[in-house]
Amino acid sequence: MMNYIDLPAYDGSMIHVSRIGMGSTMSMERLTTEEKYRLYDYYLEQGGNCIDTARAYSDGHAEEMVGAYLKARKNRDRVIISTKGGHPTWENPEKSRVKREDILGDLETSLRILGTDYADIYWIHKDDESHPIEDIVDTINIIIKQGKARRIGASNFTMERMIAANKYARESGQYGFAASQIQWSLAATEDKYFEQYGSLVMTPERYDYYLENDIPVFAFSSQAQGFFSRVAVQGLEAMPEELRRQYGSEDNMKRLELLKIYAKEHNCSISAPSLGYLINNKLNCVALIGAESIEMLAQSLEAADLQMTAEEADALYEV
Numbered sequence: 001m002m003n004y005i006d007l008p009a010y011d012g013s014m015i016h017v018s019r020i021g022m023g024s025t026m027s028m029e030r031l032t033t034e035e036k037y038r039l040y041d042y043y044l045e046q047g048g049n050c051i052d053t054a055r056a057y058s059d060g061h062a063e064e065m066v067g068a069y070l071k072a073r074k075n076r077d078r079v080i081i082s083t084k085g086g087h088p089t090w091e092n093p094e095k096s097r098v099k100r101e102d103i104l105g106d107l108e109t110s111l112r113i114l115g116t117d118y119a120d121i122y123w124i125h126k127d128d129e130s131h132p133i134e135d136i137v138d139t140i141n142i143i144i145k146q147g148k149a150r151r152i153g154a155s156n157f158t159m160e161r162m163i164a165a166n167k168y169a170r171e172s173g174q175y176g177f178a179a180s181q182i183q184w185s186l187a188a189t190e191d192k193y194f195e196q197y198g199s200l201v202m203t204p205e206r207y208d209y210y211l212e213n214d215i216p217v218f219a220f221s222s223q224a225q226g227f228f229s230r231v232a233v234q235g236l237e238a239m240p241e242e243l244r245r246q247y248g249s250e251d252n253m254k255r256l257e258l259l260k261i262y263a264k265e266h267n268c269s270i271s272a273p274s275l276g277y278l279i280n281n282k283l284n285c286v287a288l289i290g291a292e293s294i295e296m297l298a299q300s301l302e303a304a305d306l307q308m309t310a311e312e313a314d315a316l317y318e319v
Helices: 033-045 057-073 100-114 133-146 159-171 204-212 224-234 241-247 250-266 271-279 294-305 310-317
Strands: 004-008 014-018 020-022 050-052 080-085 121-124 152-155 180-183 217-220 285-289
Touching: 014 020, 014 080, 020 033, 020 294, 033 057, 033 294, 057 100, 080 100, 100 133, 121 133, 133 152, 133 159, 152 159, 159 204, 224 241, 224 250, 224 271, 250 271, 250 310, 271 285, 271 294, 271 310, 285 294
Parallel strands: 020 050, 020 285, 050 080, 080 121, 121 152, 152 180, 180 217, 217 285
Antiparallel strands: 004 014
């Protein structure tokens, strides 16, 4: 049974978000439109309600697909839309796009493509640390005043920039960032493996900051490309070299052994407790997943049925 997190919206209502969110790119790119729609239908039938996308994903095609799905199924009221703007274009990846006109322009385009008047959660997708954080905060408050986002978060912003943003917001009587989207999974890794994408990973310092400040995390690459499940079947040496370097640490191999024990005791797949670590954590988390088939999606959604405590989640990580 799916569990949920309640996030306060700026209008005083609550955003009731399933702790397992569904992505809109990468693993789905090879599928037909009918296959994609079938995956989303199944996800919603199982109690999921959050679809995560971005203006930059697949050069805009991801949002187009999600918008077409919402229009075809007429189910916008059932879906929590999480989308992002302010990312450099693929044609000019070095050019920052966090100026006010960039962010507001991306939002307007996203809303038009998605066929909605507002995003439930809107993310500033990629920071430029040379750009004044005050201007970014002022810009997100324009969005809030316009009623075009119910909650705003930062995607791949450093802890220091989030601290500065929220400090300025408090001092100026405005809203700051109310969520963070970074890479996080039970299979721990390092920033250097995601630097080429401008992405950040969870670290103990970031974890403590989010927990102490009650900032929920939306975790992408939450299954680490299926690392634990794949290694359990094929062995570490059968993994691609890049995946071994990224996730094949001694600590992660110890975590795999703990997952095997948990899966055997609870009669579930290994992927279920690896996701369970995130969605039952002391830190509020929405785990973002992808799937290429109903079978793969159903296996991931097993995590929602686990009766895992936060202490049990900690025990899987603290090897």
